[in-house]
Amino acid sequence: xxxxxxxxxxxxxxxxxxxxxxxxxxLYLFFSMIMLRQVRIMRKTVTFEDKxxxxxxxxxxxxxxxxxxxxxxxxL
Amino acid sequence: xxEYDNPETMETAHRHFHSLCINPQVTFDSQHGDEKVLLVLxxxxxxxxxxxxxxxxxxxxxxxxxxxxxxxxxxxELLFVNVFFYSALFSYVFINFxxxxxxxxxxxxxxxxxxxxxxxxxxxxxxxxxxxxTDITGKTTGFFRSLFDFGDxxxxxxxxxxxxxxxxxxEPDVVVSIISQVSQDHKNSSLLKRKDNERT
Numbered sequence: 001x002x003x004x005x006x007x008x009x010x011x012x013x014x015x016x017x018x019x020x021x022x023x024x025x026x027l028y029l030f031f032s033m034i035m036l037r038q039v040r041i042m043r044k045t046v047t048f049e050d051k052x053x054x055x056x057x058x059x060x061x062x063x064x065x066x067x068x069x070x071x072x073x074x075x076l
Numbered sequence: 077x078x079e080y081d082n083p084e085t086m087e088t089a090h091r092h093f094h095s096l097c098i099n100p101q102v103t104f105d106s107q108h109g110d111e112k113v114l115l116v117l118x119x120x121x122x123x124x125x126x127x128x129x130x131x132x133x134x135x136x137x138x139x140x141x142x143x144x145x146x147x148x149x150x151x152x153e154l155l156f157v158n159v160f161f162y163s164a165l166f167s168y169v170f171i172n173f174x175x176x177x178x179x180x181x182x183x184x185x186x187x188x189x190x191x192x193x194x195x196x197x198x199x200x201x202x203x204x205x206x207x208x209x210t211d212i213t214g215k216t217t218g219f220f221r222s223l224f225d226f227g228d229x230x231x232x233x234x235x236x237x238x239x240x241x242x243x244x245x246x247e248p249d250v251v252v253s254i255i256s257q258v259s260q261d262h263k264n265s266s267l268l269k270r271k272d273n274e275r276t
Contacts, residue, residue, distance in 0.1 A: 014150075028164075028167075035167075035170075060166070061166070061170065
């Protein structure tokens with residue numbers, strides 16, 4: 001039995017992945033919120049007709065981050 | 077070839093995927109009331125190639141690492157890895173696009189302004205009055221730059237004032253011609269105003 005098989009049998013990969021998912025999910029959520037704020041500042045610096053696409057992109061990041069956090073906490 | 081007449085008669089044009097906007101409907105935060113935006117410059121869309129090709133390659137990668145990881149992870153775990161990977165990839169593309177969108181050079185009826193975002197959190201703004209412009213140089217070097225007609229623009233200003241540089245600007249000859257003409261017109265009108273003031 002090699003080391004990888006041992007970790008696999010003991011479910012250590014799963015525990016490691018859950019821990020990684022929760023921590024990185026929260027970090028991603030924090031980053032997405034900063035991005036949204038930054039996009040708003042950028043839009044104030046130079047204003048052009050983007051039909052809100054950039055702000056939508058920033059909101060999409062928050063949604064993705066929330067999905068990652070929920071998935072890591074409750075499904076993994 | 078674009079011919080500059082005066083700011084009022086210039087037709088609105090957006091060329092090269094909005095990297096060269098002539099007389100656009102754009103405003104910026106330090107704009108004066110009587111200041112009109114004549115040009116908005118961004119890097120040529122060809123500069124997307126490195127990050128866009130990396131993103132395209134990364135987009136195709138998950139099936140390969142799914143096969144490699146399928147022995148160690150069950151389906152929900154694999155799905156999580158994929159969701160996380162594509163979210164990170166989306167952020168990578170979004171940030172690069174955002175930086176391209178807001179790294180702009182603006183030529184107005186009074187000033188030349190360069191807004192640089194080194195990263196999303198690091199902004200640098202430099203500007204110079206049209207009166208202070210002494211020389212404008214457009215430099216196109218290399219095969220791809222010649223092929224796609226883009227180059228670096230250097231706006232030199234008088235004295236100790238900082239020079240302004242626009243990187244990978246499309247159609248540099250057109251931009252140089254517009255800026256030099258706008259600058260010349262502005263200097264002429266300033267001179268006329270000064271003479272009128274002296275007479276009165």
